[in-house]
Amino acid sequence: MRRVLVLAAFALLAGVGTAQVDPFAFMPDGGRGLMARAFPTPEAQAEALAATRSAEEWLGALTASDLSERERATLAAYLSRVAPSDYVQSLPPDGRDLALVQCQSCHSLFSGYLMQRRDRNGWLVIFASPFHKDIPMSQTEREIFADYSAINMPMRVEDVPPELRF
Template sequence: MAGHRFASACAALALLLGAGAAAAQEDYGFMPEGGKALLLEIVGGNLDTLRGIAGQTRSEAEWHEAILPMAEGVDERAVRTLAGYLALNMPVEPARLAEAERTGDLAAALPPDGRELAWYGCQSCHSLFAGYLTQDRDLQGWRSMFLSPFHRELRMTEKERETFNSYSAINMPMKVEDVPEELRF
């Protein structure tokens, strides 16, 4: 009987901890948008526009100039974030675009952006706040972060690491007061 109560208590604790973690992770909207989200906002669900963008290879500076006319009302940081994302992640394989068209899920055709990589990768080991959101590093500084033994082991491609680095160099540090209290540890 005691073993059953202990197992029930452990199960309840696991549920509570899981619910708390899920609640803390359900909305990462306080972070600046990543390139994929920005691209989807700009194309507005227009597959032809997405296909045109996704088939091109350009430098970050070239993408910056190309997206400015489409990014009316978007702040400069967001334009830089999108240009960095596009330079690193375009072109997209035509088969991925065809599958996205077939399923009606344009986001599925696009590689993860820096915000997604941070949100779903970093929190598996540590909080975003302590290890990420308030760090003030340039691009090389973020690259150097991946040299530590525990970060070298992360299962990320080089393209994903560069996408994360670009996003972070442009969008970090955040102000403490912009981070939800539950992530301030």
């Protein structure tokens, strides 16, 4: 049942079959959204996903893109975890996806996630606590989540819609 809910949440976030507005559009894009911006064609995406690079090497390779420094860091971290692969059409969940699906079910997205400042290790350590250790995420997904969160959190309070605060 949980798997069905997770898949439904991803479909909603991706807008599959609907014309709904993403209520979480205020959150920074994750690797999947940034991938489409940095590599706009399927051929460019396939070429990028064929490469084996560290996050630092990806940062250097993304300098010609129109992404901001934070967006480049987010995409570089994501690609260093998922490439090389042949995903192109169905990239795995990125940090934004994972936060939206996993964090809100237990606590406030605002105070429990969006306003937290932690480094990558600080985000990874949360999975050691008794109430987080059984979250159904692979080690790679936990690393993708930690990379995204360390780069993009905390958000500024004024960037979060008032109805989603507290």
